[in-house]
Amino acid sequence: MIAGLDHWRTMSVLQQPVWPDPAVTDQVAAEIATLPPLVFAGEIDQLRTRLATAAAGRAFVLQGGDCAETFAGATADAIRARIKTVLQMAVVLTYGASMPVVKMGRMAGQFAKPRSSETESRGTTSLPAYRGDMVNGYDYTPASRVPDPRRLLQGYHTSASTLNLVRAFTQGGFADLRQVHSWNRGFAANPANQRYEGLAGEIDRAIRFMEAAGADFDELTRVEFYTAHEGLLMDYERAMTRIDSRNGTPVDTSAHFVWIGERTRQLGGAHVDFFSRIRNPIGLKVGPGMTPDELERLIDVLDPQREPGRLTLITRMGAGRIADALPPLLASVGSFGSTPLWICDPMHGNGLTTPTGYKTRRFDDVVGEVRGFFTAHRDAGTHPGGIHIELTGDDVTECLGGSEHIDEATLATRYESLCDPRLNHSQSLELAFLVAEELSARA
Template sequence: MHVSTSSVTGELDAWRALPALQQPEWEDEAELRAVVEELAKQPPLVFAGECDQLKERLAAVARGEAFVLQGGDCAETFAGSTADAVRNKLKTLLQMAVVLTYAGRVPVVKIGRMAGQFAKPRSKPVERRGGVELPAYRGDAVNGFEFTAEARRNDPRRLLQAYHCSAVTLNLCRAFTTGGYADLRQVHAWNQDFVAASPAGRRYERLAGEIDRALAFMKACGADPEELHSVEFYSSHEALLLEYERALTRIDSRSGQPYDVSAHLLWIGERTRQLDGAHVEFLRHVRNPIGVKLGPSTTPEDALALAERLNPEGEPGRLTFITRMGADKIRDALPPLIEKVRGSGPPVAWICDPMHGNTFEAPSGHKTRRFDDVLAEVTGFFEVHRALGTHPGGIHIEFTGDDVTECVGGGHEIDEADLHQRYETACDPRLNRSQSLDLAFMVAELYRETH
C-alpha cells in the first residue's frame, strides 16, 4: 500500500519531539546539518528486498525452524576496516555457523555485528583521568579513542567516514561470501585444523568427524548444490545515532514504505528502549527487521508493550528480542518475559546475548568476561526454553577473528594475568577466535540436547 511521502516524512521525524538518550552533543550544529544532507544523498548500503529476505529468515527462527548466529566487534573502528580484519571475523563466523548448522539440523541465519557498529552508548558522558576530564569515547562515528581534547571532540564529519567504512566492509563481506571463500568444504577444513590444535579438541572430534563423513557422502553421490559454495550474510548494528539513521532512511520504490538502508537489521539498546523515547519511536516506522536488547530490569509488561509498539500487526520476522541478563539471573528473569509475550503478544524470535551481563573488572583494571560465565548464560537460556517448550532462537556475541587476550578462560586457557598481552578492544572485551569456536561446539551440543 502506497502512502503519501509527506505523511511518511512526518512519521519518520516524530522522534525529534521525544527524549533522545545517548546522543552526542555536537559542537557545530551547522556542520552536523551539512553532514546529514550529504549522507542523505549517498547510495543505500543495503536494499529493501534484502531486509525483507532477512525478515523471512527470522520468521522461520520465530517458528522454531532456524537459528541465528549474530556476532562481531563490540565497537568497530575505522582503522579495523581492512581486508584482513574483515576476513578473519567472517571466517570465524562461518566456522561457527557450519558447526551449528550440522548439529542443529536447521538453517543458521548469519548476521554480522559489522559494517556499521561504530557508535557506543556510555554510562557517563565524560571520562576522567588524573585531573583531566574529557568527553567519553562514543565510538569512531563520534570521536577518537585517544585521550586528548582534539581526539575527543564530537566531530560530525566522522559520520561520513562511518558510512564509507561500512560500505567497504559490506563490499568485502559480499565478495567473500559469494566468491568461493565461504565454500563449505573449505570452512570445514578450517574447523578440522582448529579441532586438531585445540586443547579441548577431543570433545569436538566426534562432531567434526560426522561433518566430514556427511561431506564425503555428498561428494560420492555427486551432490554439489550452489548452497555449498556461497552463503547469505546480513549486517546489523545498534541504531544509536538517530541523525545518522534518519539520513540513511529511504522510501522503497516498490512499496512506498521507509527502510533504514544503513543495515539489514537494527537493534535498540538496553539503555535506549524506553517506550516513550526517540529510538522506539523512530524504529517503529521503518520496515527493517528490528531487535531490542532486554536486560534483567525488563518486566513482562515492558516486553509485551515493546512487542506491541514495534510490531502492532504481528508481522512474522519483524521483531527479535535479544536478552542480556547475566549468568546468575537468566533462569529467573527470562521465563516471565517469554510467558507474557507468548501468551498475548505478536510473534517474536528470542536470542541470547551472553556477553553484556557478565562483564567485570580484573585487578589489572581491564574490563573482561569469563568464558565460563558466557557459556553458563547460554546454557541457562537453553534450559529456560526447554522447560517452556519454546525455541532458543540464537546467540549474539562479541568476538574477533584475532588471537586477542580480552576474555578469560576457554580451551586455550587465558587467565587474568594474560589480559595485558593483546588487549586491543576499543570498548568491551571480545571472545577471540579459539574461544568463539569453543563456544560454537558447546552450543551445538546444547542444541542437540534440547531437540
C-alpha cells in the same frame, strides 16, 4: 520530511553526542541522505522471511562481530578473519541444529557505542567519553574527544568498503562448505580441543556423504550474509532511511537489521518511536530488569501487527540472573499474541573489571548464560532462536578462560578492544561446539 518519520525529534533522545556546530551536522546529514543505500529493500525483506522461519523454530540465528568497529580496523585481513570465524561457527551450528543458520555480522556500521558516563577521568583530568569512531577519537586528548559530525560521513564510506568485501568473500567461493569445515578440523585436532573432535568427525562424514551423493557444491560456495548494528546515532540512521519505491514504506538502508539497546529502549523515547516506523527487522535488547508489562507495551509499539520476523528479542541478563529473569517473560509473551524471535546475548550481562583495570568476561559465564537460555526455553516449550556474540577473528586475549586458559596475567599480552572484551577466534569456535551440543540434545 516524511510524515511521522521525524516525530522522534520531538521526544527525549538519549545517548547522543553533543555536536559542537548544529549547522555542520545538518550539512553532513543532508549529504548522507543523497548517497546510495548500503543495503537494499529486497535484501531486508529476505532477512525478515529468514527471521520468521527462525522464530517458528525452523532456523537458528548467529550474530557475531566486533563490540565496536574502528576505521583503522576495517582492513581486508581483519574483515576476512571475522567472516571466517562466523562461517566456521555457522557450519558447526548448522550440523548441531539440523536446520539452516541465518548469518549476521555485527559489522559495516557498528561504529558507535552507548556509554554509562558522559565523561572519562584519568588522574586529575576529565574528558568527554569515547563514543566510537563515528563520534570522536579514542586518544585521550581534548581535541580527539570533541564530537565531529564529519565522522558520520567517514562511517558511511567505511561501511560501504566493508560491505564490498563482505559480499566478495561470501559470494566468491571463500565460503565453500568444504573449505570452512577443513578449518574446523584443524581446530578440533588441537589437543586442547579434542573433546570436539568427535563432532567434527561427524560433520566430516556428512560432507563426504553429500559429495558421494552428488550434492551440488557449486551452490554451497556462496552464503547469505546480513549486516547488523545498534541503531544508536539518530542523525545517521535518519539520513540513511529511504522510501521503498515498490510500496512507499520507509527502510533504514544502513544495515539489514538494527537493534535498540538496553539504554535507549524507553517507551516514549526517540529510538523506539523511530524504529517503530521503519520496515527493517529490528531487535530489542532485554535486560534482567524488564517486566512482562513493559515488554508487552514495547511489543505493542514495535510490532503492533504481530508480523513474523519483525521483532527479535535479544536477552542480555547475566549468567547468575537469567534463570530467574527470563522464564516470566517467556511465559507471558504467548498471551500477547506475539511470536518474536528470541536470541541470547551472553556477553553484556557478564562484564567485570580486574584489579589491574582490564574490562573482561569469563568464558564460563558466557557459556553459563547460553545454557541458562536453552534451559529456560526447554522448560517453557519455546524456541531458543540464536546467539549474539561479540567476537573477533584474531587471537586477542580479552576474555578469561576457554581451552587456552587465558588468565588475568595473560590479558595484557594482546588486549586490543577499545570498548568491550571480545571472544577470540578459538573461544568463538569453542562456544559454537558447545552450543551445537545443546542444539543436538534438542533435536
